[in-house]
Amino acid sequence: MDSITQAVLGAALQGTVLGRLQGRRSLLYGAALATVPDLDVVIRYADPVSRMTYHRGFSHSLFVLTGLALLLAWLVNKRWPGKGYTLPRLFLAFWLVLVTHPVLDAFTVYGTQLFWPLQLTPQSWAAVFIIDPVYTLPLLGAVLYAASKGVTLKATRLMALALAFSTAYLGFGLGSRMVAEHRFQAALNAQGIQASEVRAVPMAFNSLVWRVLAKAPGGIYYEGVSSLFDRGPPEMQRLTRHLPLAEVLANDPLHQRLRWFTDDWLRYDQVGRTLVVTDLRMGTPGNYSFRFDFAQLDDQGQWVIQAPTAHQAGGPGSMFNRHDLALIWRRIVAQQPPLPLASWTSRYLGVQPPEARH
Structure with a gap:
């Protein structure tokens, strides 16, 4: 998905899980952390085929990102032991922000190597277009409200509701895809x-x-x-x-x-x-x-x-x-x-x- 969508998804997730402890900073931290998997774009490749097929590779691996989330949680908990954090809560927040990036990418058609280094065919579930306002705008609205009013109980509930809606929308996309495939198969059979x-x-x-x-x-x-x-x-x-x-x-x-x-x-x-x-x-x-x-x-x-x-x-x-x-x-x-x-x-x-x- 596009960078704005990934950023607001990360902001909403970290705001929901850690907003009580970090306040508005949780939105900024979540947005920044959610962009980390796409830093592989700075790697220069010799040709466009390599650029296409190595993107969404190691940096989008669930194995790599789970390890990174655990490392970040341990570092933050060790550096700020008196902030009220617990290691499981930190890990949950960082893990959700990081792994939802490649999982959301896998819902597009491009191809995401979720299980790198295993050489499986990249995941391409094709449930949503790479830019879809119906998915993005509710998340953006909830994050902007939390940034304006503070990460209050109401703002947290609003972000949680936006996350639930966006997840349901992905399910709608998968269902729509199956309907389209069934209709096309029926037309071919006829x-x-x-x-x-x-x-x-x-x-x-x-x-x-x-x-x-x-x-x-x-x-x-x-x-x-x-x-x-x-x-x-x-x-x-x-x-x-x-x-x-x-x-x-x-x-x-x-x-x-x-x-x-x-x-x-x-x-x-x-x-x-x-x-x-x-x-x-x-x-x-x-x-x-x-x-x-x-x-x-x-x-x-x-x-x-x-x-x-x-x-x-x-x-x-x-x-x-x-x-x-x-x-x-x-x-x-x-x-x-x-x-x-x-x-x-x-x-x-x-x-x-x-x-x-x-």
């Missing part, structure tokens, strides 16, 4: 399409309209959109991942790492003389957040693998197109007219329109 994997991801700033992906045999995948308010089946398009192009990268370690990190939700395209690898999980249809140039054609028509670079037409900011966002938000409540999925795919991916539509 057409006799066998899908090996189906997953839904939230679209911009809400948990009501979902982009759904499904893998089918032969490198085919289906991409569509479903809203909780839909009365009819979701619209979808049939696409290909162009898996033969992936054979060029079969022995490339960074490509293998990207496959692991994304759980192999990758698409391959030849754009001009460049082999572009796309992470299908994040973004809007056709307009994906992470695309990488992995190889170039030489004068003999052979692929030459290079250190990956960010594809110039991609980037996380590319999804914030006002016109597209307006269509997406309208799609929450209205299925007609359908979203221009094929047009977006052709325009943003720089490839020919889909070979077939359903």
